[in-house]
Structure formats: C-alpha cells, structure tokens
Amino acid sequence: RAREEGGDMAARYRSHMSSDAAQRLATEHALHRALAQQEFVLHYQPQVCLKTGRILGVEALIRWQDPHFGLVPPGRFIPIAEETGLIVPITEWVLATACAQAGSWQRAGMPGITMAVNISARLFNHGDLLGIVDHALMAAGLEARFLEIEITEGVIMRDLDHTTDLLRELRRRGVRASVDDFGTGYCALGYLRDFPLDVVKIDRSFVQRLGADVRDEAVTATIIQIAHTFALHVVAEGAETASQVRRLVALDCDALQGYYFSRPVPAEECSRLLRNPQPFAVLEGAGWR
Ligand code: C2E
Ligand code: MG
C-alpha cells in the first residue's frame, strides 16, 4: 500500500513537471480513482433570507478530499471532469448525496430547506439529466420541490429550444431552477421572463463591489427589479461585509449566500446551523424582522 502510494506521488510530481496534456491525463486518472474510492465530499453553504435571518436553503459544493493534497477546490478539477465526461458520474454522485442529505434534514424536523445543485453544460445539454434527477429524488425519498438545479447563463444560451424543453420537464416535476453567476454572461434580461426559472443568483463580482462602484450597484439594482417583475426570487452571491449586506437589503434583495453569514461547511456543521431557529445575528437597522 505504501509502495503504491509512493508510486502515485511520483507520478503526480512528474505530471506536475510535464505538459498540460500529461497533467490532464494524470488528473483524469486520479478523478476515476477518487470516484471509485469515494474521495469526494459535499460542503453546504446556507442561503439566508434577508427579511428574517432564517436559512431558506443551501447550495451543495463539491470538494475532493485527496489523500496527499488535502481538500481540493472544485475549480481545480470540475473543468477537467467536464472535458473528459467524468462530470456525468460525478454529478450522479453529487445529486444522490445532496438529495439524501436534504431528505434526512426534512425528516429530522428542518423542513422546507431547499437543496441547490450545480449542473454543468455537458450534462444539461448532452446527458440524461432528467433520468439522473428522477433516480436521485426517488432513492432519497425527497420531494422534487426541495431540489433546485443551478445552471449558468452560458448553459441556458447554448441551445434555447433544448433549454426550454428541459426546464419545462423539470418544472413539471416540481424541481426548481436557478441561473447561477447572473450578470457575467450574455443572457438577455428577457430570457428571465421566457424560461421557466425560479431563482436568479447575482454574481459575486457585482456584490463585492457594492458601495465601491456605483455602476455595479446600478446593475445589481436593475437585476433585482427586473427579476421581481418576473416573480423570480433573488439570491446575492458572495457578500462578505455588513455594508454589502446593508446595500442588498436596501435594494430589496431576497436572500444572501456569502461568507458574511457562513462559508460552505461540512454536513454536520450545517445541521447545527439548521437546528438553530435564529442562526445568524440580525443586522442592526437593516429592516430585519
Ligand atoms: P458557484 O456555483 O458560483 O458557487 C459559489 C462559489 O462562491 C463557491 O466556491 C463558494 O465557496 C464561493 N463563495 C460563496 N460565498 C463567498 C464569499 O462571500 N466570498 C468568496 N470569496 N467566495 C464565496 P467553490 O465551492 O470553490 O465552487 C466554485 C465553483 O465550482 C462553483 O461556483 C461551481 O461553478 C463549481 N462547482 C462546485 N460544486 C460543483 C458541483 O457539484 N458540480 C459542478 N458541475 N460544479 C460545481
Ligand atoms: Mg452555484
């Protein structure tokens, strides 16, 4: 076993030194092994209602617990998984695990918590997303309305007819859909009206410049207003400071997912937050009830 691990290490160091292609191949092999040996974990980041301070839902965010390198963030392996097609079995695992967790939270008396899962372009456009979703919900005994699928603007725009069909099928089941990283792509605001969507997540780049750049504030205000016109729920991503939170409350944003309240945390820690009816301190003078 030690020898095997040593060989593995050496291979990784070599791959570190060599070309991009070799690096990718090494990562691809490592990802196969990670799946087989269950080295992936999900962390969960709360989405907090800006009116009540309560947790409305969480986003499941994957990490790779590598035996040598520790916790690897998704930005380092999801793009390679996407290119190689491994994203499909990885997302099956993510959906199954996230739905099972959500089901157990519902049964443990933390009802109504929505579980958001990121769906990449490859699976949305070419995979059997509906089959995987149905299977995950059934295996977990989770009601469809507690699952939310996150897709980016780029994924929405890739094939408009396909997007319409798939989002309609998801809605028919009761699964919610959100647009992730909104504002960074080229999705016309009108699409927010035309597609069966439930949530808009304003990208962190706008949120983090609130108060520093009036143009970002104007974009954020406009997204919120238009989303509300189309009866969509607005979640701001990535607020870290009280002043950003105050601006979001003033702009009538519905909910917030950001370090200000909580980083993504392991399931156990998230359970503790969910058990607490008032997990987060109320912001003074921000109009919270
Ligand atoms: P995302 O879906 O936009 O997820 C939000 C990211 O912003 C997370 O990074 C989260 O940790 C980070 N974040 C949240 N609040 C703050 C904040 O206040 N400040 C800062 N600086 N960052 C904040 P993470 O977990 O590294 O995930 C990065 C991206 O990887 C995700 O962006 C998503 O696109 C992708 N990803 C994560 N899990 C999965 C997955 O299971 N499947 C797929 N296909 N993609 C995933
Ligand atoms: Mg997301």
Ligand code: MG
């Ligand atoms: Mg995002």
Ligand code: MG
């Ligand atoms: Mg992102």
